[in-house]
């Protein structure tokens with residue numbers, strides 16, 4: 349798939365900006381805080397309707413504005429699609445595909461696919477389980493857009509159950525309370541099972557691919573294992589058994605849940621274990637080795653999305669190339685070639701191989717404005733690199 353144009357209006361620090369992508373690789377250059385990551389974030393939102401930097405739409409809308417708009421035209425094997433997303437400071441989003449407003453946000457997903465790789469991704473190894481769940485969920489949304497709906501349902505039930513637990517935290521555990529809670533338990537276990545089974549399936553597919561990439565980057569010295577570890581046993585991913593196990597565990601923890609006023613059992617507390625040579629990756633080795641792991645995960649994401657969707661997704665590299673040593677950089681660049689349209693942000697072009705620079709579109713970003721010329725420097729050679 350190929351992103352041909354992107355239009356931003358009142359999005360983050362962009363007032364009004366049209367970008368045309370004229371090469372399979374685009375490098376966005378600029379000083380810190382000029383709007384490079386904001387542009388990648390806009391593409392990420394079109395792909396997943398999520399941002400890894402914020403949960404609140406009001407952060408995405410330009411200061412003093414009421415709404416922001418992200419529009420794009422995307423070329424896929426099946427034809428050209430136009431995507432349009434309106435974000436409101438207060439209020440719901442509007443999603444529009446090929447000129448038609450969609451009632452369900454889910455129908456907007458799966459049109460544009462993208463893998464994002466930023467320095468924040470090191471938190472996948474070093475940070476807590478929440479970041480790993482968020483990563484897996486975002487991947488799943490792209491693999492099966494229906495998952496966005498499943499996850500939303502689960503979180504809605506979770507919020508309601510938590511509110512119920514809070515309201516009743518100080519009360520005696522009577523039969524009527526027990527029977528009311530039992531209704532929530534069934535709903536949570538049913539929705540939770542859907543989440544758990546899909547997460548398990550995704551990890552089953554992703555783990556061998558990531559293991560292979562990891563072995564290739566680390567020269568086969570290290571063995572990466574990824575294991576999904578829900579808080580109930582998986583029992584061969586059998587739906588009824590998982591549901592039953594969740595229900596039993598919820599019932600065992602009821603008193604503690606009422607005491608703490610929150611749900612202690614369910615996929616919102618799952619872990620995705622990353623181990624290298626059977627040691628938790630967080631404790632294993634140097635920063636460089638942890639970066640190798642994250643790179644392997646990202647390459648695996650690219651490959652898995654391509655396998656499932658049938659077309660190579662976009663790759664968004666947010667200031668990460670300079671952090672990789674030359675051999676890992678080459679591994680990544682060799683994989684990308686011209687197969688994956690790639691948008692790269694950087695503060696300086698020095699880290700790039702000259703062959704790369706010559707075949708890339710270079711755009712300069714300054715205070716929310718993008719130009720093909722650096723102020724005071726001659727026009728970049730762009731023409732004829734990648735015409736449709």
Ligand SMILES: Nc1ncnc2c1ncn2[C@@H]1O[C@H](COP(=O)(O)OP(=O)(O)OP(=O)(O)O)[C@@H](O)[C@H]1O
Nearest residue numbers: 360361380381382383384385386407408409410411
């Ligand atoms: N809602 C908003 N309205 C206006 N400006 C915003 C908004 N959100 C963020 N910004 C501005 O966007 C800029 C940050 O841009 P961005 O995160 O894209 O930086 P960057 O160019 O990627 O730099 P770095 O190299 O530091 O990551 C900051 O100047 C910030 O004040």
